[in-house]
Amino acid sequence: MTTAQTPALTIPGPPAQLGGYLNLIKMVRDPIGEMGRLFSTFGPLVNMAHGAKVRFLSSYPRTEGVVFVRGPELLRQIATKSDIYHRYHLLGPLAPGNHATRRQEPLRYFAAGLFDMNEGEHRRARRLMLPAFHRKRVENYRDRMIALTQQLAAGWAPGATVDLHHAMTELTMQIVTSCLFGVDPHSSGEQIGRTIQHAMDVGFNPATLMVRYDWPGTSYSRFLDIVGQIEDAMRRIIYEKRLGNSAGDDVLSMLMQARDEEDGSMLSEHDLLGHAELLFIAGHETSSNALSFTLLLLSQHPDICADLVDELTGVLGADPPTVEQLRELPLLDRVIKESMRVLPPVPWNSRIAVAEDELAGQKILPATEILMSIYHTHHLAEIYPDPERFDPTRWEQHDYGIFEYNPFSGGPRMCIGASFATMEIKLVLATLLQRFRFELVEGATVNRFVGPTMSLRPGLPMRVMPQDRQFQRGAGNLRGNLREMVHFPASTSGRRH
Numbered sequence: 201m202t203t204a205q206t207p208a209l210t211i212p213g214p215p216a217q218l219g220g221y222l223n224l225i226k227m228v229r230d231p232i233g234e235m236g237r238l239f240s241t242f243g244p245l246v247n248m249a250h251g252a253k254v255r256f257l258s259s260y261p262r263t264e265g266v267v268f269v270r271g272p273e274l275l276r277q278i279a280t281k282s283d284i285y286h287r288y289h290l291l292g293p294l295a296p297g298n299h300a301t302r303r304q305e306p307l308r309y310f311a312a313g314l315f316d317m318n319e320g321e322h323r324r325a326r327r328l329m330l331p332a333f334h335r336k337r338v339e340n341y342r343d344r345m346i347a348l349t350q351q352l353a354a355g356w357a358p359g360a361t362v363d364l365h366h367a368m369t370e371l372t373m374q375i376v377t378s379c380l381f382g383v384d385p386h387s388s389g390e391q392i393g394r395t396i397q398h399a400m401d402v403g404f405n406p407a408t409l410m411v412r413y414d415w416p417g418t419s420y421s422r423f424l425d426i427v428g429q430i431e432d433a434m435r436r437i438i439y440e441k442r443l444g445n446s447a448g449d450d451v452l453s454m455l456m457q458a459r460d461e462e463d464g465s466m467l468s469e470h471d472l473l474g475h476a477e478l479l480f481i482a483g484h485e486t487s488s489n490a491l492s493f494t495l496l497l498l499s500q501h502p503d504i505c506a507d508l509v510d511e512l513t514g515v516l517g518a519d520p521p522t523v524e525q526l527r528e529l530p531l532l533d534r535v536i537k538e539s540m541r542v543l544p545p546v547p548w549n550s551r552i553a554v555a556e557d558e559l560a561g562q563k564i565l566p567a568t569e570i571l572m573s574i575y576h577t578h579h580l581a582e583i584y585p586d587p588e589r590f591d592p593t594r595w596e597q598h599d600y601g602i603f604e605y606n607p608f609s610g611g612p613r614m615c616i617g618a619s620f621a622t623m624e625i626k627l628v629l630a631t632l633l634q635r636f637r638f639e640l641v642e643g644a645t646v647n648r649f650v651g652p653t654m655s656l657r658p659g660l661p662m663r664v665m666p667q668d669r670q671f672q673r674g675a676g677n678l679r680g681n682l683r684e685m686v687h688f689p690a691s692t693s694g695r696r697h
């Protein structure tokens with residue numbers, strides 16, 4: 201974090217307190233709440249700490265300040281001007297600089313991939329990767345997604361209490377391990393999946409972010425150990441695929457064979473490492489958050505859940521859906537859209553300006569860090585009347601524009617895994633809801649947890665019942681600050697939050 205005295209950005213915002221550090225602390229403690237308060241006071245383009253040149257998430261040590269934006273027009277301008285607004289390494293302040301040590305070298309690839317590329321380099325990489333994510337290709341993963349969901353469900357005893365958030369994270373981790381890497385998720389896949397997840401948890405721990413010294417015993421040193429192990433494991437997977445001539449139908453095998461149609465080049469081993477590790481990170485926690493939020497919302501909206509189970513039974517009977525049948529389930533589609541509107545798994549996208557620009561009549565200076573809030577755009581009453589209401593019927597009357605409804609972003613960096621994620625979420629939800637009713641345990645406290653994604657803490661304790669259609673049970677049981685984001689039925693225990 202860096203500070204300087206001269207204010208440069210003229211964008212309105214609260215005065216910097218303690219050189220901006222106090223403003224930063226408020227953001228770190230409750231980013232959704234704090235951003236919401238700033239938008240309400242200062243409008244859709246707001247400077248986090250007027251006059252302070254602090255950084256929040258960026259990998260650039262020096263910034264002109266941190267600016268938040270909401271609303272479809274500002275999101276569109278920033279997302280589409282990709283020559284001015286660059287993305288940076290997902291690790292932000294942990295990204296290695298020009299003088300990385302040998303132990304820091306693996307950080308160049310860890311969680312890098314497309315996120316650490318811009319302009320020509322990014323366009324070339326996307327050209328090479330897009331065929332592996334084409335809808336028709338992705339549909340080949342349907343059987344694996346269903347089988348892994350059924351295996352998970354087979355382990356649930358009727359009436360047992362399960363942390364569904366943990367279960368959904370395990371499931372989506374197994375799905376990406378199998379579909380992206382072609383590795384058996386129950387053997388070595390489980391290992392690599394958990395290790396990558398562990399690295400993210402250690403990396404985004406304040407102890408790692410604040411004391412970035414590779415000294416024995418520091419959290420940062422442990423982080424470097426884990427990232428080194430991940431690189432070794434990924435290199436082994438790539439090596440074994442090369443020995444088998446990359447014949448698998450998984451995404452990594454396809455990337456290893458991909459050839460650029462313009463210049464005939466292929467992805468280097470370093471590129472492959474970066475893409476594979478980022479795909480794993482970007483591809484499992486997001487989907488698991490969407491699944492957890494949707495199951496929670498359904499458990500608290502009994503009428504909607506009843507209609508959805510009717511639809512599933514009517515179209516599918518007792519069988520898991522085929523890809524074609526997914527198109528015959530309009531309510532399932534609306535429920536998922538509305539869930540990702542009201543609780544988007546990725547609440548914001550981040551950029552750094554690399555050239556001067558103007559937004560809403562305000563000058564943006566090079567090195568301004570920008571956060572584009574998907575969450576606050578999705579909660580604008582002028583687009584979504586009664587925005588905190590979970591109401592899938594709003595999708596019957598309206599088709600929203602891509603920057604009004606933006607869970608997968610838009611423009612040249614739109615989520616490459618959107619078709620994969622949408623199919624996966626539909627298949628998993630349909631398969632589970634046909635067999636089970638999920639009842640939130642009484643007094644469960646569920647809070648938002650916002651990092652690069654939005655998830656929930658401490659977990660999602662649900663009783664797993666056979667699908668007996670007693671949808672009212674467990675509705676009203678929720679406590680915690682998700683109640684600030686969605687209108688949930690009143691708590692049956694009579695206590696709020």
Ligand code: HEM
Nearest residue numbers: 314482483486487490546549607608609613615616617621
């Ligand atoms: C519900 C699930 C998901 C959500 C909400 C989501 C959301 C997003 C968003 C908002 C972005 C744009 C970031 C930006 O503009 O800076 C993004 C990018 C990306 N996503 Fe997803 N994602 C999901 C699932 C997946 C899956 C399943 C995969 C891979 C299998 C994936 C891979 C990626 C990659 C590689 C990028 C970077 C694209 C680029 O920079 O060109 N995502 N995702």
